[in-house]
Amino acid sequence: MLYILALLIGVIAGLRTMTAPAAIAWGAYLGWLPVAGTWASFMSHWAAVGIFTILAIAELVADQLPSTPSRKTPPQFGARIILGAFTGAVIGATGGATIGGLVAGVIGAVIGTLGGAAARSQLAAAFGKDQPAAFIEDAVAIICGLLIVAALR
Incomplete structure (x- = not known):
């Protein structure tokens, strides 16, 4: 299950x-992701929440x-791969499988x-402009990101 959630994040x-x-x-930070005692424990600190939220x-x-x-x-593709790996x-x-999670x-x-670019392109073509497609992609990313993390509780 961890590998599937790592793939999805x-x-x-x-x-x-x-x-x-x-x-x-x-x-x-909310305690849904048990990072205490791992190298990733810093992710539960309020500063990490603040910094990543502002960047998002x-x-x-x-x-x-x-x-x-x-x-x-x-540069953009590389950043996505690096943050996906992280x-x-x-x-x-959280399950002692850091490398497996990284690969996933x-x-x-x-x-x-690649899939997001293709889907957004299709949505933008259907709407006749990109902005509605971008908002839909934003909503999908935020909602699904929270659902993935909530599944770890």
Whole structure:
């Protein structure tokens, strides 16, 4: 089950890079994610919650700007893979499977990045503009990120 949740949080990182660590930090802070005693225990600190939440909000705003580059450009794709790996590893650490969680998170991030771009493109074509598709993707990333973390309780 941990590997599936690590894969899914990687998908969220592929959709919205900073939403995944924000969800993980909130889950750890609320005690839903048992990170105490692991290398990832810092994720339960209020500072981690604050930093990742601010970064997630900034990303949601920046994504609405027309100058924001494609998620498939190397820097953006790389960031999604790194954060997918990190958040997957945090989930894996709760069950002593950090490396497995990391790998699952990377796979999920690739799926989320490519699948999210394709889905958003289809939605934008259906709406005739990108903004409604972006808002839908935002909502999916936030809601699913919280559901994934809640499943760890």
